[in-house]
Amino acid sequence: MKRRNRNKLSRFFKALGPGLVTGAADDDxxxxxxxxxxxxxxxxxxxxxxxxxxxxxxxxxxxxxRIGLVTGKGIAAVIKENYNKPILYSVVGLVVVAxxxxxxxxxxxxxxxxxxxxxxxxxxxxxxxxxxxxxxEIFTSYDVYSRxxxxxxxxxxxxxxTLIILDLPWKEIITATIIPHFEFSxxxxxxxxxxxxxxxxxxxFFWEASxxxxxxxxxxxxxxSGMRIRKPLIKKMQFDNASGMVISEFSTWSIMVVAGAVxxxxxxxxxxxxxxxxxxxxxxxxxxxxxxxxxKIIFAIGIIGLGFLAIPVLSxxxxxxxxxxxxWDSGLNLKxxxxxxxxxxxxxxxxxxxxxxFVGINxxxxxxxxxxxxxxxxxxxIFFIIKLSSNKKIMGEHKSGKLSKxxxxxxxxxxxxxxxxxxxxxxxxxx
Numbered sequence: 001m002k003r004r005n006r007n008k009l010s011r012f013f014k015a016l017g018p019g020l021v022t023g024a025a026d027d028d029x030x031x032x033x034x035x036x037x038x039x040x041x042x043x044x045x046x047x048x049x050x051x052x053x054x055x056x057x058x059x060x061x062x063x064x065x066r067i068g069l070v071t072g073k074g075i076a077a078v079i080k081e082n083y084n085k086p087i088l089y090s091v092v093g094l095v096v097v098a099x100x101x102x103x104x105x106x107x108x109x110x111x112x113x114x115x116x117x118x119x120x121x122x123x124x125x126x127x128x129x130x131x132x133x134x135x136x137e138i139f140t141s142y143d144v145y146s147r148x149x150x151x152x153x154x155x156x157x158x159x160x161x162t163l164i165i166l167d168l169p170w171k172e173i174i175t176a177t178i179i180p181h182f183e184f185s186x187x188x189x190x191x192x193x194x195x196x197x198x199x200x201x202x203x204x205f206f207w208e209a210s211x212x213x214x215x216x217x218x219x220x221x222x223x224x225s226g227m228r229i230r231k232p233l234i235k236k237m238q239f240d241n242a243s244g245m246v247i248s249e250f251s252t253w254s255i256m257v258v259a260g261a262v263x264x265x266x267x268x269x270x271x272x273x274x275x276x277x278x279x280x281x282x283x284x285x286x287x288x289x290x291x292x293x294x295x296k297i298i299f300a301i302g303i304i305g306l307g308f309l310a311i312p313v314l315s316x317x318x319x320x321x322x323x324x325x326x327x328w329d330s331g332l333n334l335k336x337x338x339x340x341x342x343x344x345x346x347x348x349x350x351x352x353x354x355x356x357x358f359v360g361i362n363x364x365x366x367x368x369x370x371x372x373x374x375x376x377x378x379x380x381x382i383f384f385i386i387k388l389s390s391n392k393k394i395m396g397e398h399k400s401g402k403l404s405k406x407x408x409x410x411x412x413x414x415x416x417x418x419x420x421x422x423x424x425x426x427x428x429x430x431x
Contacts, residue, residue: 018065018207018208018211018212018214018237018240018241018244021211021244021309021313022061022204022207022208022244022313027251027252027255027306028102028106028307028309028310028311028313028314029106029109029110029113029303029306029310030102030105030109030198030310030367030368030370030371030374031198031252031255032109032255032277032302032303032367033109033271033277033367033368034194034195034367034368034371035195035198035255035256035259036255036259036271036276036277037191037194037259037270037364038191038192038194038195038256038259039255039256039257039258039260039261039263039264039280040259040260040263040269040270040271040276041187041191041264041269042188042191042260042264043260043264044172044173044176044177044256045176045181045183046181046192047173047177047253047257047260048177048178048179048180048181049192049195049196049199050177050249050250050252050253050256051177051178051249051253052180053195053199053200053249054249056200056407056411056414057199057245057248058241058242058245058246058407059403059404059407059408059411060205060382060385060407061204061205061208061241061245062237062238062241062404063400063404063408064205064206064208064389065208065209065212065237065241066234066389066398066400067209067385067389067394067395068209068210068212069212069213069233069234069237069398070394070395071395072213072216073213073324074206074209074320074324074330075205075206075210075324075384075385075388076088076091076092076095076206076320076321076323076324077324077325078394079091079384080324082391082394083384087384088325090380091321091380091381091384092321092322094202094377094381095202095203095317095318095321095377095381096318096345096349097373097377098201098202098203098373098374098377099202099203099314099315099317099318100318100353100356101356101373102201102203102314102353102373102374103311103314103315103349103352103353103354104352104355104356104357104366104370105353105356105363105366105367105370106307106310106311106314106353106367107126107129107307108122108126108356108357108361108363108366109274109307109363109366109367110125110126110129110303110307110308111123111125111126111357111363112273112274112363112364113274113299113300113303114300114304115274116274116275116278116296116300117293117296117297117300122363123357123358126354126357127354129304129307130350130351130353130354133308133311133312134346134347134350136148136308136312137312137315137332137346138343138346138347139336158281158284158298158299158302159251159254159255159258159280159281159302160250160251160254162254162258162262162280162281162283162284163254163257163258165283165284166258166261166283173257177253184421185425186425186426186429189418189421189425190372190422191368192418193372193375193376193418193419193422194369194371194372194375195371196414197371197372197373197374197375197377197378198371198375199248199249199252200375200378200382200411200415201374201378202317202374202377202378202381203313203314203318203374204313204317205317205381205382206317206318206320206321207316207317207320208241210316210320210330212237213331214331214332214333234398255280258280258281259280262279262280262282262283263276263279263280271364272362272364272365273362273364274299274363274364276364277299277364278295278296278298278299278300279292279295280299281298281299282295285298311350311353315346315349315350315353316332316346318345318349319342319343320342322341322345323339323341323345326341328341328342329342330342372422375419376419378415379419382408382411382412382415383412385408386408386409386412389404389408390405
């Protein structure tokens, strides 16, 4: 019986791929900081976003993955074939700028988290982490690298574990999870735009589509002219995608609950540093000596592990976009000598991100601002994904159905509304 259960678990884990990695990368350091700030500032007031965004997140990522599977190309390559160059370069520019800023914020957060445990200068950590990530990304084969990314996804477990041992007001939490709560204030809309942006992020669109193509290449079933993508492959992708998004949003919800229960109720309403965020995990080890130090270690492991997962996703998705726009060879399955441009973009984006950490910006605040920027950038990108995935000429029999279209348009409308309201309040504050 135990062996049978282990075999089932093994088969389940093997069935997961780009969807799991994309979902885990969604809860990157930027996500952890934003969700922690949400819980600290508003308690359980924005818990509903995790539940209500789940079907939207599944819908948009499924459409992106389906585009990759059916066309055998990444998002930028498909846009290039169907739209003019100004639109193509605008889309690619949005992704590259947003991703580069996010990379910088994530590197800074990893360094700040490591500094909590071993007080080496943060600048040293940023250099070491950047070098290690680039070496891993450029010189590791895709098969090995994809397995590493899957295991790094386990870094998300610390918050659900904390959730289990807390004495929580479950009736209040369940009500806040199901029933939406709104406040028309700059602070509320700023954070909720960040939550939307770090949950439904532009880099995820490009990454998952391109990784579906990578998976086909690695298994020698890459789409050739005239070949039909069969429904079982689509179903497998949909299972992988939905599983990854459910895991991601459960982790998101757990972070918000833990931050609301520990930080907000403990009088911490502003997560100004990595140490503030780490306090959310103290209940996990409260019965042990040195609980504060242990919680910092657990927090650091989570941030660093997810940083190692997310930064390559960010830089690679930018590299896929640029390479596809310029018709360069691209893919993590290719060696450096066969894809100089692709790996060059990865290197440049990562190094520019690194330099952001030397201009005196608070790492935690940088994470939250990068999440808001992602929320703004996602709006026009979602519009193009709707058009591409619904186009029968591009997608054939696999074009979006009624449910997919409904989820995509609701996602577009919800994010656009949040961004417009935020801009209106910003304009009022300026005047």
